[in-house]
Amino acid sequence: MRVIVVEDGLLDREGLLRVLSRLSHRVVATATRPEGVPALVARHRPDLVLLDVRLPPTGTDEGLRLAVRLRRDFPAVAVLVLSRYVDDYAAELLRENPSRVGYLLKDRLADAAALDEALHRIAAGGIAVDPDVVALPLAAHGGLRALTRRERDVLALMAQGLSDRGIAGRLHIAEATVSSHARGVFQKLGIGEDATGNRRVSAVLAYLADRRPPPGR
Amino acid sequence: MENPGFRAAAPAAGPAVRVAVPVMLGTGLAVVLGDAWLAARWGGHGAVFYTKELVQVTGWLVAGALVARIRPRSPMGVLMTLLGLLLAADAPASFALAAPGLALRVMATAGLLLTALQLPLGAHVFLAYPSGAVRDLAGRAVTAAGYVFGAVSVVLLAVFGPARPDGECRDVCAPLSLTSDPDAGRLTTQALAAGTVVFVLAGASVIVRRFLRAGGRERRLLLFPTAAMIIAAVLWASINLLGAVHLPPAGAPGAESVLAAAQFTSLLTVPAAFLLGQLRERLDEARVSDLVRGIAVLPAGRLEAALAAALGDPQLQVAYPVAGGWVDGTGAPVPVPEAPDPRRFTVVGPLDRPAAVLLHDPTLRDEPRLLEAVAATARLALENARLEAEVRARLAEVRASRARLVEAGDRARRRLERDLHDGAQQRMLRIGVALAEARDELRGTVAAPGTARLLDEAEAELREAVRELRELARGIHPAVLTARGLRPAVEQLALRSTVPVTLDVADLPRLDRTVEATAYFVAGEALANAARHARATSVRVRVALDGDRLVVEVEDDGIGGAAPGPDSGLAGLLDRVAALDGALTLHSPPGKGTMLTAELPAHPPAPPLPPAPPLEPPCG
Numbered sequence: 162m163r164v165i166v167v168e169d170g171l172l173d174r175e176g177l178l179r180v181l182s183r184l185s186h187r188v189v190a191t192a193t194r195p196e197g198v199p200a201l202v203a204r205h206r207p208d209l210v211l212l213d214v215r216l217p218p219t220g221t222d223e224g225l226r227l228a229v230r231l232r233r234d235f236p237a238v239a240v241l242v243l244s245r246y247v248d249d250y251a252a253e254l255l256r257e258n259p260s261r262v263g264y265l266l267k268d269r270l271a272d273a274a275a276l277d278e279a280l281h282r283i284a285a286g287g288i289a290v291d292p293d294v295v296a297l298p299l300a301a302h303g304g305l306r307a308l309t310r311r312e313r314d315v316l317a318l319m320a321q322g323l324s325d326r327g328i329a330g331r332l333h334i335a336e337a338t339v340s341s342h343a344r345g346v347f348q349k350l351g352i353g354e355d356a357t358g359n360r361r362v363s364a365v366l367a368y369l370a371d372r373r374p375p376p377g378r
Numbered sequence: 379m380e381n382p383g384f385r386a387a388a389p390a391a392g393p394a395v396r397v398a399v400p401v402m403l404g405t406g407l408a409v410v411l412g413d414a415w416l417a418a419r420w421g422g423h424g425a426v427f428y429t430k431e432l433v434q435v436t437g438w439l440v441a442g443a444l445v446a447r448i449r450p451r452s453p454m455g456v457l458m459t460l461l462g463l464l465l466a467a468d469a470p471a472s473f474a475l476a477a478p479g480l481a482l483r484v485m486a487t488a489g490l491l492l493t494a495l496q497l498p499l500g501a502h503v504f505l506a507y508p509s510g511a512v513r514d515l516a517g518r519a520v521t522a523a524g525y526v527f528g529a530v531s532v533v534l535l536a537v538f539g540p541a542r543p544d545g546e547c548r549d550v551c552a553p554l555s556l557t558s559d560p561d562a563g564r565l566t567t568q569a570l571a572a573g574t575v576v577f578v579l580a581g582a583s584v585i586v587r588r589f590l591r592a593g594g595r596e597r598r599l600l601l602f603p604t605a606a607m608i609i610a611a612v613l614w615a616s617i618n619l620l621g622a623v624h625l626p627p628a629g630a631p632g633a634e635s636v637l638a639a640a641q642f643t644s645l646l647t648v649p650a651a652f653l654l655g656q657l658r659e660r661l662d663e664a665r666v667s668d669l670v671r672g673i674a675v676l677p678a679g680r681l682e683a684a685l686a687a688a689l690g691d692p693q694l695q696v697a698y699p700v701a702g703g704w705v706d707g708t709g710a711p712v713p714v715p716e717a718p719d720p721r722r723f724t725v726v727g728p729l730d731r732p733a734a735v736l737l738h739d740p741t742l743r744d745e746p747r748l749l750e751a752v753a754a755t756a757r758l759a760l761e762n763a764r765l766e767a768e769v770r771a772r773l774a775e776v777r778a779s780r781a782r783l784v785e786a787g788d789r790a791r792r793r794l795e796r797d798l799h800d801g802a803q804q805r806m807l808r809i810g811v812a813l814a815e816a817r818d819e820l821r822g823t824v825a826a827p828g829t830a831r832l833l834d835e836a837e838a839e840l841r842e843a844v845r846e847l848r849e850l851a852r853g854i855h856p857a858v859l860t861a862r863g864l865r866p867a868v869e870q871l872a873l874r875s876t877v878p879v880t881l882d883v884a885d886l887p888r889l890d891r892t893v894e895a896t897a898y899f900v901a902g903e904a905l906a907n908a909a910r911h912a913r914a915t916s917v918r919v920r921v922a923l924d925g926d927r928l929v930v931e932v933e934d935d936g937i938g939g940a941a942p943g944p945d946s947g948l949a950g951l952l953d954r955v956a957a958l959d960g961a962l963t964l965h966s967p968p969g970k971g972t973m974l975t976a977e978l979p980a981h982p983p984a985p986p987l988p989p990a991p992p993l994e995p996p997c998g
Contacts, residue, residue, distance in 0.1 A: 170800060172805065172808055175808075176808050179815075180814075183818070219861075221860060221861030221862075222861045245803060245851075246852075248866075248870055267807055270811055271810025271840070271841070272810075272814070273814050
């Protein structure tokens with residue numbers, strides 16, 4: 162697929178370009194600063210934009226803001242945010258527009274297959290959240306407490322963006338069992354049938370959001 | 379040249395003044411008696427006219443002598459007495475002496491010529507109030523112009539004489555003059571009256587401007603005399619305006635006599651106001667005795683207020699010299715100009731090693747004895763206060779440097795965190811990419827059987843190393859704190875806690891970085907302790923702004939009994955919080971849980987002291 166890379170770190174950029182070319186993706190443009198990126202996207206109409214969460218000028222969260230903006234302005238273009246932090250930026254990203262978007266740790270660069278899978282998934286309209294981000298210890302409170310352990314496992318894999326079949330493979334159970342666990346999750350989280358098609362996303366959001374500690378009293 | 383401080387004792391009144399004033403007073407009173415005799419014998423007006431004239435003259439004489447007695451060093455009394463003497467001497471010029479013989483004509487003529495000096499000397503006295511010296515440029519210019527105008531008037535009057543009234547001889551009748559052209563006399567009188575109007579208005583404007591520019595203390599002293607002077611000046615100007623516009627002065631007696639009465643009253647009010655003003659300053663000295671009584675038990679913090687009260691100068695400031703500048707009683711820096719106005723600046727103690735300097739209203743320098751008394755009284759207390767201020771200033775500096783150390787430490791931590799991400803972690807990822815490529819290369823070749831396994835091991839180790847490095851960087855300084863501030867950072871902390879956390883974190887504005895980091899570390903340390911030592915089952919974290927304080931409160935339901943050991947994280951936090959001028963309290967009764975509360979200033983720290991000006995005598 163056609164990709165634009167936005168990354169200011171020299172080593173990371175080189176590494177990314179090498180991995181992408183090995184995966185036979187075509188990098189149509191690269192940028193080191195966020196300002197010109199929307200124009201680049203408008204010109205090249207790539208399938209996906211890969212960007213670092215930390216970009217100049219302040220090197221804090223410019224990449225995240227750029228990602229949110231790109232999703233809003235170019236709904237057909239997928240955005241994958243790469244980060245070195247496990248911080249909870251993923252929920253923020255998904256809340257804005259829970260499709261064609263992903264949040265991965267840069268560790269995944271070394272795992273070409275996982276990166277490729279995530280790229281294809283979000284380019285096809287899905288989401289991808291890094292397993293390490295999803296795996297942050299669950300606080301023992303909130304709506305998630307009602308879930309069984311298996312249901313929680315299924316939900317965590319859904320949050321990473323896996324399909325029922327992918328989850329079945331990962332957990333070594335039948336796909337039908339996964340579907341039944343998923344129904345249990347939707348029911349316990351109060352996600353109704355009318356939320357057609359987006360029940361998974363709603364569940365994932367609930368999952369990511371619910372890990373935030375609740376406000377006191 | 380003026381002495382910079384009052385180190386030198388105020389010089390005693392010179393013998394000239396001590397002798398001159400009584401002599402002038404005696405002479406003046408004698409002349410008044412002579413005037414009275416002339417008036418009784420040949421006066422053409424009613425008794426009321428002469429009485430008011432002579433009362434006014436006597437008023438100036440007596441007030442001048444009293445002022446000279448109250449303020450022997452000030453020329454004010456001499457000037458006032460001199461004016462009285464002049465008024466006494468020129469009074470016969472307006473007496474309308476009937477049946478003038480030559481002797482009386484000579485006397486009236488002399489009086490008339492002296493009358494020309496009334497204006498300049500009067501202006502001099504007005505402009506010299508209250509110190510006795512005309513100090514400002516405008517005042518000096520007006521005074522000098524007055525004397526020139528007076529001299530010209532004398533010449534003109536001597537040559538052309540005054541205007542002669544058409545009707546009954548009421549004022550100066552037939553004085554001697556070199557010419558006797560009635561038109562020239564009339565013209566002279568009119569011109570002089572007009573000149574007087576202009577001159578009086580110029581002088582009045584100087585006085586008004588001075589009043590408007592005066593500080594609080596000076597205004598208080600000037601209010602009454604200024605009002606009296608301005609009224610007198612306006613009336614004087616009005617009468618001369620009438621005289622300049624329609625001659626003869628005998629014209630409309632009604633309006634003019636009302637004006638004259640008003641002028642008389644106001645002219646008499648001026649010496650009274652001057653006398654009262656000087657008396658009031660004298661009363662200030664009584665307050666010194668209050669100061670003497672209270673100063674032994676006065677806390678250093680109230681010294682400035684007590685001195686301000688004793689000197690009657692609410693704006694008074696006390697500045698103490700410390701290494702590196704001037705500070706007030708609290709140790710806060712005070713701006714003292716490089717070359718202070720010597721009239722607003724008084725050194726207490728030896729010039730090379732002063733106990734303090736007083737920054738005060740310039741009029742206080744006209745009362746050196748008051749200043750001297752107050753300073754002598756307060757010297758010991760000021761010396762003590764200086765020592766205290768010095769300690770406070772040092773303490774403030776130590777505090778500031780401690781806060782700077784913490785700040786520098788935080789900066790280093792932020793940089794380290796960034797360097798770990800940008801340096802080591804990037805390189806480790808490159809290794810990961812290279813390993814993955816190596817595995818690709820191996821695929822399909824016949825390699826040693828252990829190679830693939832070694833690659834797997836290396837990748838697994840690398841993944842773990844990257845994870846550990848990430849957590850290390852987070853522990854050094856969390857990126858989310860820099861990027862998003864305290865609330866998201868605390869939320870992340872809570873997310874990672876193994877003990878369930880209830881958060882009560884207000885929406886906070888971004889605060890000083892060091893304060894945010896300190897609050898974060900307090901919450902982190904308390905959460906870690908709750909999980910590690912307290913065996914808590916729940917923790918509550920509250921972060922809120924309370925006025926200009928940021929409050930962080932972490933409460934668990936664990937076993938309590940926590941105490942900050944010498945090398946514990948808590949001890950480090952105590953230092954850190956104290957360095958920011960905050961307070962950290964630990965409440966941990968055994969068996970009843972632990973509550974750690976930090977209060978931090980929610981604003982940036984104060985700037986350091988300004989550089990010190992050299993302490994030199996304020997005037998050369």
